[in-house]
Each structure stands twice: as structure tokens, then as C-alpha cells.
Amino acid sequence: MxxxxxxxxxxxxxxxxxxxxxxxxxxNLAEGMMNPACRHALEAxxxxxxxxxxxxxxxxMGPPAAAEILHEALALGADKAVLxxxxxxxxxxxxxxxxxxxxxxxxxxxxxxxxxCGCHTSDSETAQVxxxxxxxxxxxxVANVEHLQVRGRTLIMRRLADNFLETLEMDLPGLVTVTTxxxxxxxxxxxxxxxxxxxxxxRTLTAADLDxxxxxxxVAGSATRIRAVYAPQAAxxxxxxxxxxxxxxxxxxxxxxxxxxxxxxKDLNGRQ
Amino acid sequence: MAASKDKQSQRSIWxxxxxxxYFQNRVTLQLLSRATDLAGRIGAxxxxxxxxxxxxxxVGEYIAHGAHTVYVVDDSRIKDYNVDTYxxxxxxxxxxxxxxxxxxxxxxxxxxxxxxxxxxxxxxLTADCVGLDIDEEGLLVQTAPAFGGNLLAEIVTPARxxxxxxxxxxxYREIPHNYHATGEVLRLSLPQDLPRPRVRLVSAExxxxxxxxxxxxxxxxxxxxxxxxxxxFRNLAELARLMGGEVGATRPVVxxxxxxxxxxxxxxxxxxxxxxxxxFGISGAIQHTAAITGADFIIAVNKNPGATMMKLADVAxxxxxxxxxxxxxxxxxxxxxx
Numbered sequence: 001m002x003x004x005x006x007x008x009x010x011x012x013x014x015x016x017x018x019x020x021x022x023x024x025x026x027x028n029l030a031e032g033m034m035n036p037a038c039r040h041a042l043e044a045x046x047x048x049x050x051x052x053x054x055x056x057x058x059x060x061m062g063p064p065a066a067a068e069i070l071h072e073a074l075a076l077g078a079d080k081a082v083l084x085x086x087x088x089x090x091x092x093x094x095x096x097x098x099x100x101x102x103x104x105x106x107x108x109x110x111x112x113x114x115x116x117c118g119c120h121t122s123d124s125e126t127a128q129v130x131x132x133x134x135x136x137x138x139x140x141x142v143a144n145v146e147h148l149q150v151r152g153r154t155l156i157m158r159r160l161a162d163n164f165l166e167t168l169e170m171d172l173p174g175l176v177t178v179t180t181x182x183x184x185x186x187x188x189x190x191x192x193x194x195x196x197x198x199x200x201x202x203r204t205l206t207a208a209d210l211d212x213x214x215x216x217x218x219v220a221g222s223a224t225r226i227r228a229v230y231a232p233q234a235a236x237x238x239x240x241x242x243x244x245x246x247x248x249x250x251x252x253x254x255x256x257x258x259x260x261x262x263x264x265x266k267d268l269n270g271r272q
Numbered sequence: 273m274a275a276s277k278d279k280q281s282q283r284s285i286w287x288x289x290x291x292x293x294y295f296q297n298r299v300t301l302q303l304l305s306r307a308t309d310l311a312g313r314i315g316a317x318x319x320x321x322x323x324x325x326x327x328x329x330x331v332g333e334y335i336a337h338g339a340h341t342v343y344v345v346d347d348s349r350i351k352d353y354n355v356d357t358y359x360x361x362x363x364x365x366x367x368x369x370x371x372x373x374x375x376x377x378x379x380x381x382x383x384x385x386x387x388x389x390x391x392x393x394x395x396x397l398t399a400d401c402v403g404l405d406i407d408e409e410g411l412l413v414q415t416a417p418a419f420g421g422n423l424l425a426e427i428v429t430p431a432r433x434x435x436x437x438x439x440x441x442x443x444y445r446e447i448p449h450n451y452h453a454t455g456e457v458l459r460l461s462l463p464q465d466l467p468r469p470r471v472r473l474v475s476a477e478x479x480x481x482x483x484x485x486x487x488x489x490x491x492x493x494x495x496x497x498x499x500x501x502x503x504x505f506r507n508l509a510e511l512a513r514l515m516g517g518e519v520g521a522t523r524p525v526v527x528x529x530x531x532x533x534x535x536x537x538x539x540x541x542x543x544x545x546x547x548x549x550x551x552f553g554i555s556g557a558i559q560h561t562a563a564i565t566g567a568d569f570i571i572a573v574n575k576n577p578g579a580t581m582m583k584l585a586d587v588a589x590x591x592x593x594x595x596x597x598x599x600x601x602x603x604x605x606x607x608x609x610x
Contacts, residue, residue: 011419036539093396094387094397095390095391095394095395095396095397098391122419122539122562123418123419124418125399125400125417125418125419126387126398126399126400127383127384127387127399127400128383128386128387128390128397128399129387130387131355131384131387131388131391132387132388132390132391134388135387135388135391135392136391139470140356140470140471141471142384142471143355143380143383143384144380144384156474160380160479161380161381162292162293162297162379162380162381163293163478163479164292164476164477164478164479165476165477165479166473166475166476167473167474167475167476168471168472168473168474169471169472169474170470170471170472171470174470180539180540181540222396223390223394223395223396223397223429223431223432224396224397224398224427224428224429225427225428225429225430226425226426226427227413227425227426227427227428228425228426229418229423229424229425229426230423230424231423231424236584236585236586237586238583238585238586238587238588239586239587239588240577240582240587240588240590241587241588241589241590241591242577242589242590242591245591245592245595245596245599246599248589248591248596248599249596249599249600249602249603250603252571252587252589252600253603253607256569256571256587257607259547259548259569260515260548262547263490263491263515263517263546263547263548263569264490264491264515264516264517265490265516266516266608
């Protein structure tokens with residue numbers, strides 16, 4: 001099978017290097033990692049390759065540092081890795097990103113059978129690139145897939161959607177986005193990683209290499225604009241209560257009893 | 273027909289009728305409520321769509337909850353809830369009527385459907401919004417979480433139309449059902465050239481799970497490793513029962529088997545949006561906090577005042593989690609008596 005996996009580098013942080021003073025994200029301090037759902041998508045591709053044989057192309061879009069996750073993809077078993085990196089591509093929304101990835105896929109592997117993406121990224125969390133990429137490629141696609149099975153030219157998929165366990169099928173070529181519920185990712189050995197970083201090759205392509213329409217990529221090609229970014233918790237009062245547990249609980253009810261009662265839907269004045 | 277021609281030239285805000293799981297999932301009604309508020313500010317009409325087969329009950333419901341006009345495509349050939357078919361219909365209607373704004377509930381379906389519609393129309397879409405507003409220029413300001421809810425972004429679609437957003441369920445309150453409301457119902461036949469769906473539904477089984485209970489709960493009592501033991505963790509269930517809420521758990525708690533996988537609140541588990549969240553002994557790892565961004569009011573209890581969860585809370589109680597839970601149970605019993 002000719003498999004394409006789209007992966008993204010996201011900040012690897014358990015606590016964001018967020019600067020409350022300036023109100024910006026110190027992205028340069030954040031170490032990068034492969035987005036968790038993308039890792040599951042790669043794992044799904046690796047397992048399909050184990051069963052059916054084939055070739056895996058990993059594609060990422062991002063700054064030059066994103067080559068790191070592509071080296072890792074190679075160490076895990078991808079056959080080819082391509083980074084789309086160009087200042088012109090920066091700042092694109094999902095409309096621009098799906099166009100860019102779609103063009104790259106057509107250019108690099110026009111005979112693909114299946115494109116796999118993670119169901120969402122841990123940074124922007126839109127979950128929109130996968131579904132928009134299948135419109136761009138004009139192929140059938142299914143989001144949030146938990147299990148994949150190939151039978152001839154048909155892909156059979158299982159997923160949970162809004163309380164329904166669905167079994168779906170489509171003819172290939174197609175696209176799936178993979179959840180983090182199944183396809184527990186393998187990890188590359190340290191030796192394998194070292195080797196991949198030293199010997200493996202990640203090809204870097206620019207907007208010009210891909211003959212992209214400049215009006216459709218990056219900020220210029222984006223329909224949306226980010227007006228402001230802020231930390232929601234800054235708006236919170238963050239009342240701190242301490243002391244004896246009994247006193248705390250009493251104060252909690254005195255000050256926030258209405259709030260709690262509102263949620264419970266009962267009057268809390270039955271106190272004697 | 274002349275009347276509807278006039279209406280066509282008037283601005284409109286559309287809400288996609290996502291009626292599957294109608295009784296648990298009120299997001300369409302919540303969006304009709306918000307659309308009504310926003311429409312008043314830009315002088316627009318509120319329109320809803322209903323696609324499917326034998327769907328008249330929803331048409332009436334949407335009018336009773338604020339829709340002025342409902343576009344209905346009712347046909348046995350589109351009885352399956354199919355993303356591509358419904359997206360084609362939506363694009364077909366949007367191209368005819370050019371709404372200013374299109375809102376879609378951020379259900380699993382909506383979050384796959386809306387990106388396809390937006391892409392086909394080459395317009396902007398903001399995912400999983402937790403706030404919608406109109407600015408002084410009349411633009412829709414869409415507030416969406418990023419980085420696991422640690423950041424909020426305000427996003428606009430300045431030039432392209434419609435302005436589209438998926439909106440998280442539970443953010444807005446529905447307008448009470450109004451039996452006297454009247455609206456226009458436009459029944460359309462299935463377009464001849466509607467593409468055949470390329471994704472086929474083999475089967476769909478309704479899952480009877482607690483997931484909606486946790487996700488729809490107005491109160492969630494959530495516990496982390498700081499509860500100390502299974503025995504103590506069980507006290508949270510008593511507190512939740514008294515409050516009519518549900519119990520959630522963090523990943524270490526699920527790994528320790530104090531709670532089942534279905535109680536997991538986190539990126540790999542349930543996303544919750546209660547009116548009140550009580551967080552006991554939870555440090556606040558991002559994979560957990562990412563899933564509680566919809567909580568209106570957070571009370572965190574932890575011995576460590578420096579825990580991330582305590583910083584995120586509206587009220588941070590510096591105390592032993594289990595002792596506080598027991599004291600709350602005692603106090604609530606007093607309050608709820610009589």
C-alpha cells in the first residue's frame with residue numbers, strides 16, 4: 001500500500017512557557033515533539049504496512065526544527081520523510097494548511113492509497129485539517145477512526161461518534177484521521193533514533209518547489225485572523241481558602257453557596 | 273415567493289440542525305438561543321436546517337426555540353446521518369442564500385461536517401468555540417481554546433462569508449420552549465445532482481454508556497491521586513450523589529483502579545463542562561486540564577497551594593482532599609435537610 005502520514009510538531013510541555021506579563025507564548029522555549037494523535041496515525045500506517053506491505057511517506061509542515069519528528073518517523077519505520085518549510089507557509093489556518101498538504105501529496109505521491117492524519121493536534125486542537133484535506137484531495141474520508149481494516153480496495157473503519165459505534169466503509173484512495181484510543185504507538189530505540197538522525201534523510205521543500213499559489217498559502221491564504229490570545233485563568237479571581245477544614249467548608253457555603261445551589265438545582269437554605 | 277425574495281436580501285444567521293441524540297444533546301437549541309441574541313445586534317434573521325427522513329418533530333422544536341425560518345430536506349434517501357451528504361446539502365443551500373454566519377454544534381459529527389462545508393466554500397471556520405460575539409464592525413468574534421485550554425484565542429473571518437464556527441455544547445443556555453412561536457418552513461426536494469456518498473454506513477449501534485452523563489453533568493466531582501486510597505476515593509461518590517453530580521477521575525486514579533476507564537477526564541477520556549467542578553487532590557497535568565476547560569466554576573482542594581490545578585481554580589482550598597470531602601458531605605447533609 002502507498003501510505004501517506006501527515007504529522008505535526010507541537011510544543012512538548014506539561015506546563016506552557018506562558019508569559020503572563022507580556023501575554024505571549026514563549027514558543028522558542030518549548031521543546032518540540034510529535035503530536036500524540038499523529039503518532040497514533042503513524043502507528044496505524046506501520047501496522048497496515050506490516051500486514052499488506054507497502055511504502056510510507058511522512059509529511060510535515062513547519063519550521064526547519066520540525067525535521068526532528070520526521071527523523072523520528074523514519075526511525076520508527078517510515079520510508080520517506082518530507083518537510084514543507086517556507087516562511088511563506090507560516091501562519092496558515094486550516095484552509096491554507098489543507099491546500100498546502102494536498103498539493104504536496106499530489107506532487108510527492110500521486111498514487112497514494114491512504115492518507116492518515118491524527119484526529120487533532122494538542123496545540124491548536126481544531127481537528128479540521130484532516131476533513132479539509134480530503135475535500136482538497138477530492139477523496140472520501142472519515143474522522144476519528146479507531147480501527148482500520150483493508151479488504152481489497154475497500155477500507156473498513158470503526159469509530160465512536162456521538163454515542164454511536166459506527167462501522168463505515170469506503171473505496172480507496174481515501175483519508176482517515178486516527179484517534180488516540182487504539183494503535184498504541186511504538187517507540188524507537190535510542191540506537192535507532194541516533195542512526196536515523198545521523199544517516200536518514202529528510203527532504204525539505206519550499207513553496208516554489210511545490211508550485212503553490214501564493215494567494216492560497218500562509219497568512220495570505222487564510223480566511224481567519226487571530227485577533228487576540230490570552231490566558232483564561234487571568235480573568236479568574238482565584239480565591240484561596242485555608243485554615244481548619246470545618247471553617248473552610250463553612251466559608252465556601254457562605255460565599256459560593258448560590259453558585260453551588262444553582263448547579264445542584266436545589267435551594268440550600270434548609271440549614272437549621 | 274415575493275416575501276421570501278425580500279428575506280433573501282436580509283442578513284441571516286444559520287444554525288445546522290444536529291438532532292441525533294436529541295434528548296441528551298441540546299447544542300442546536302443552545303446555538304439557536306445565541307443566534308437569536310446575535311441576530312438582534314446585526315438585524316439578521318435566524319434560520320435552521322433539518323436534513324434527514326421523518327424529521328418534522330425537529331422542525332417544530334427549532335421554531336419553538338427561536339428559528340424564524342427552517343429549511344427542510346426530508347427524504348428517505350438521506351436518512352443516514354452522513355457527513356458528506358449533509359455537507360453537500362448545506363453548501364447547496366448556503367450558496368443560494370448567502371448567510372452571514374453559520375453555526376454548528378461541536379459534536380463529533382459537527383466537527384467533521386463543518387470543516388468540509390467551510391473548505392467547499394473556501395471560507396473560515398473556528399473550532400470548538402466557547403464564546404461568540406459581535407464587534408463594533410459587525411464581525412463575528414469567535415473565542416476558541418488552544419493549548420489544552422491554557423490559552424483562549426479571539427478569531428475573526430474578516431472578508432470571506434459565511435463566518436463559520438463550531439461551538440462547544442453547554443456554552444449557551446437554550447431559550448425556553450415557546451409553543452406560540454411561529455416560523456416559516458421551507459421544504460425542499462433533494463437536488464438531482466447531489467453526489468452519491470463515498471463513505472458507506474455499514475452499521476451504527478447506539479452505545480448505552482455513561483459518557484453523556486459525565487459530559488452533560490452540571491456538577492462533576494473529580495478526584496486525583498491526592499485522595500490517597502480507593503476507600504477515600506469512594507467518598508467522592510457520596511459527595512457527587514448528594515449534589516446530583518457525577519464522579520470523574522484522573523489518569524493515575526484510573527491506572528490504580530480506583531475508578532473505571534469510563535470515568536477518565538482527560539485528553540484521552542471525557543471532556544467535561546459542568547457548572548461547578550470540584551477537583552480533589554488533582555495536580556493539574558495538561559492532559560487532564562485540557563478536558564475541563566468548559567467548567568464554569570472550579571473549586572480545587574489540594575494540600576499543595578502551588579499545584580497547577582489550584583492556579584486554574586476559582587476557589588483554591590488549601591487542605592487535605594479527603595478531610596474536605598468528608599466535611600462537605602456533612603455540611604451538605606445539613607443544608608439539604610428540610
